[in-house]
Amino acid sequence: MSKGTKDSNIFQVRDYRGATIEDLDVRPAISINPTTSIDEAIEISYEYEFDFLPVIHEANRKLLGVLNVKELIENAEKIRKSPLKPITRNYMLWFHQKARQNYDQEHEEDISPKKTPVYSTIYKPGGSKKYSVLTPITPLEELAAFFNSGNYFAIITNGRGDFVYGVATPEDLKKFESSRPKL
Structure with missing residues (x-):
């Protein structure tokens, strides 16, 4: 598009x-988290027929950005060859650079935080x-x-x-x- x-x-x-x-x-909005795998995001996209998935913080449910799944599919070969971990946070559009920095600092140890349900309430970004x-x-x-x-x-x-x-x-x-x- x-x-x-x-x-x-x-x-x-x-x-x-x-x-x-x-x-x-x-x-209704269907959301994913920054730690959602790319494969899972694509699966959710197909299941609910969405090209864009809002990405929310696992704990506070604030809107962090959006994942363009159509673009991911078009670039699937590049993603497979990329050294980046195939999770949403590495391929999403972040609405604020500061939010990305804060999120990355919170998750430095790469501990998998709890996931929020796809139909979670989404709060506005900071x-x-x-x-x-x-x-x-x-x-x-x-x-x-x-x-x-x-x-x-x-x-x-x-x-x-x-x-x-x-x-x-x-x-x-x-x-x-x-x-x-x-x-």
């Missing part, structure tokens, strides 16, 4: 007639980075603009951003568009 740019928008300006992210019927808040009541026009600005997934949260409902992708919006007649 390629990133959108200002010159090549994924979505054209469109009136979604009051539809919101809730109308996409985004499934740090001061600004995020676009996307909730179930966000208009689809805003979601389309979010994807057009180069984002290839959206984490749908409550208004405070401290509870994750699910992950939406451009494919979810395209599916919605194709199921509704254009004005």
Whole structure:
């Protein structure tokens, strides 16, 4: 999936007639931990039909980043040959470099921490980075603009951003568009 740019928008300006992210019927978020093996992450991805899996801390359930499983599969041969241990923390997109440093310090001895269930509540990441808040009541026009600005997934949260409902992708919006007649 390629990133959108200002010159090549994924979505054209469109009136979604009051539809919101809730109308996409985004499934609940499925999460994994940084210590989840790549094989297990791919298995979870296939089972739940997700290309992106939120990665949360085992103990405090804070959102640390995301794993692009589609990209992993495309680079499977490189991963097999890599000297890095085949676990999520080595291949995920970390939202904050400081969170990665803190996590790595906590797990220096490489002790396997307890896993959280895939349907765990996910809490917002720490740090001061600004995020676009996307909730179930966000208009689809805003979601389309979010994807057009180069984002290839959206984490749908409550208004405070401290509870994750699910992950939406451009494919979810395209599916919605194709199921509704254009004005």
